[in-house]
Amino acid sequence: MAEILNENAIAILGGTGDQGLGLALRFAVAGQPVVIGSRKLDRALEAAENVRSQVPGASVEGFENGDATARARIVILSVPFEHTAGTVKAIRDVLQPGQILVSMAVPLATAIGGAAAHVVGIWQGSCAELVASLAPKGVEVISAFQNVSAHRLQALDEPVECDVIVSGAKEARARVMDLCAFVPGMRGINGGPLGNARIVESMTALLIGINIRYKVAEGAGIRITGLDLAE
Amino acid sequence: MAEILNENAIAILGGTGDQGLGLALRFAVAGQPVVIGSRKLDRALEAAENVRSQVPGASVEGFENGDATARARIVILSVPFEHTAGTVKAIRDVLQPGQILVSMAVPLATAIGGAAAHVVGIWQGSCAELVASLAPKGVEVISAFQNVSAHRLQALDEPVECDVIVSGAKEARARVMDLCAFVPGMRGINGGPLGNARIVESMTALLIGINIRYKVAEGAGIRITGLDLAE
Numbered sequence: 001m002a003e004i005l006n007e008n009a010i011a012i013l014g015g016t017g018d019q020g021l022g023l024a025l026r027f028a029v030a031g032q033p034v035v036i037g038s039r040k041l042d043r044a045l046e047a048a049e050n051v052r053s054q055v056p057g058a059s060v061e062g063f064e065n066g067d068a069t070a071r072a073r074i075v076i077l078s079v080p081f082e083h084t085a086g087t088v089k090a091i092r093d094v095l096q097p098g099q100i101l102v103s104m105a106v107p108l109a110t111a112i113g114g115a116a117a118h119v120v121g122i123w124q125g126s127c128a129e130l131v132a133s134l135a136p137k138g139v140e141v142i143s144a145f146q147n148v149s150a151h152r153l154q155a156l157d158e159p160v161e162c163d164v165i166v167s168g169a170k171e172a173r174a175r176v177m178d179l180c181a182f183v184p185g186m187r188g189i190n191g192g193p194l195g196n197a198r199i200v201e202s203m204t205a206l207l208i209g210i211n212i213r214y215k216v217a218e219g220a221g222i223r224i225t226g227l228d229l230a231e
Numbered sequence: 232m233a234e235i236l237n238e239n240a241i242a243i244l245g246g247t248g249d250q251g252l253g254l255a256l257r258f259a260v261a262g263q264p265v266v267i268g269s270r271k272l273d274r275a276l277e278a279a280e281n282v283r284s285q286v287p288g289a290s291v292e293g294f295e296n297g298d299a300t301a302r303a304r305i306v307i308l309s310v311p312f313e314h315t316a317g318t319v320k321a322i323r324d325v326l327q328p329g330q331i332l333v334s335m336a337v338p339l340a341t342a343i344g345g346a347a348a349h350v351v352g353i354w355q356g357s358c359a360e361l362v363a364s365l366a367p368k369g370v371e372v373i374s375a376f377q378n379v380s381a382h383r384l385q386a387l388d389e390p391v392e393c394d395v396i397v398s399g400a401k402e403a404r405a406r407v408m409d410l411c412a413f414v415p416g417m418r419g420i421n422g423g424p425l426g427n428a429r430i431v432e433s434m435t436a437l438l439i440g441i442n443i444r445y446k447v448a449e450g451a452g453i454r455i456t457g458l459d460l461a462e
Binding site: 117149152161162165189190191192196198199200202203205206207209210213214216218219220221222223224225226228229 | 348380383392396421422423427430436437440441445447449453455456457458459460
């Protein structure tokens with residue numbers, strides 16, 4: 001590989017979408033170096049420019065997905081569910097052992113023309129486990145960020161007020177939980193093994209239904225109560 | 232039917248168990264008439280006596296499940312998942328159109344010797360939908376209360392601090408959401424159609440895993456954030 005990983009950088013593939021852009025903004029505000037990936041370089045450059053304009057002095061660059069993947073230890077897959085497998089296959093040869101691949105997509109039934117308040121069943125159990133089945137050996141797959149509203153992520157003057165259930169192998173999970181602490185009002189909660197992603201992913205469908213019924217334009221979120229954690 | 236329904240009474244079948252007893256206590260504190268059902272009359276009488284001793288002046292009676300079912304408009308099934316179908320079949324002839332049957336069991340994998348942090352798949356989609364498939368015509372089945380810790384229900388000097396996602400047909404759902412408002416710190420959230428019970432039930436398994444990992448003896452709960460509701 002030509003590129004050297006940046007230990008501290010966070011790559012966000014699909015960082016041009018609403019939720020990916022929101023995460024990029026939040027990490028940029030927290031002073032973290034961010035790399036935005038897209039299938040199209042010009043869209044990635046545009047999103048990076050967008051983040052820099054909102055967060056002066058931010059370290060944010062745009063690249064094609066493969067180049068973005070090569071530039072960060074943690075790679076967040078922020079593409080719609082139906083593009084997830086294709087995206088992982090496209091970056092497969094770039095991924096290196098020790099990298100952390102974060103699955104945040106939800107298998108909403110919209111992928112097959114259904115309702116956003118429904119999920120479809122995934123053979124492996126969840127989108128995150130589908131990603132794990134495609135990732136090269138030595139790459140740790142972590143499930144996180146599914147339940148966070150894009151709107152709340154992008155509203156930089158307000159705390160996010162949502163917990164993030166983080167599932168997967170211990171060490172990588174702890175690193176992604178640390179990422180959550182960069183965002184005001186967001187707590188990373190230890191969600192145990194990756195298989196629990198099937199529950200967390202379906203919770204997004206439930207929240208979408210709640211958003212519709214309660215007319216919550218900003219997006220509802222979740223909190224786990226009864227934990228003795230500092231925010 | 233010999234017995235006349237008490238419009239305001241709440242029957243809790245399996246009210247001798249930890250969670251059912253907790254609900255009985257909370258509704259009793261709120262001044263609601265409660266009927267505790269059990270397969271064994273003496274256990275039901277004992278549980279009713281327990282509630283009366285903790286809540287002086289409470290209107291709480293104990294009956295065998297069928298007799299308890301005949302005495303309330305709202306009947307809460309607080310039996311373990313593996314006894315749910317059997318209990319519904321046992322009260323089937325007593326249930327009348329217009330009654331509301333509340334499913335609160337979770338298909339934990341413990342039913343088949345597995346882990347409490349896992350659920351098993353239900354042919355109908357969820358325990359609540361299994362109940363609906365067995366209930367007589369005209370009985371509305373509602374899904375609720377799965378995510379509330381028994382410990383927190385029984386700790387009468389503290390608010391419960393947990394939202395209850397209530398799913399099912401509109402009118403019956405609204406009545407069960409009203410029940411939630413009787414309990415301090417508990418909010419009934421409109422969870423849409425009954426099919427969403429599959430998500431809410433699996434969330435209990437996630438919370439059980441969180442209880443284990445975070446050593447939360449009192450039981451973690453959930454809150455939906457971003458809603459404009461009075462508690």
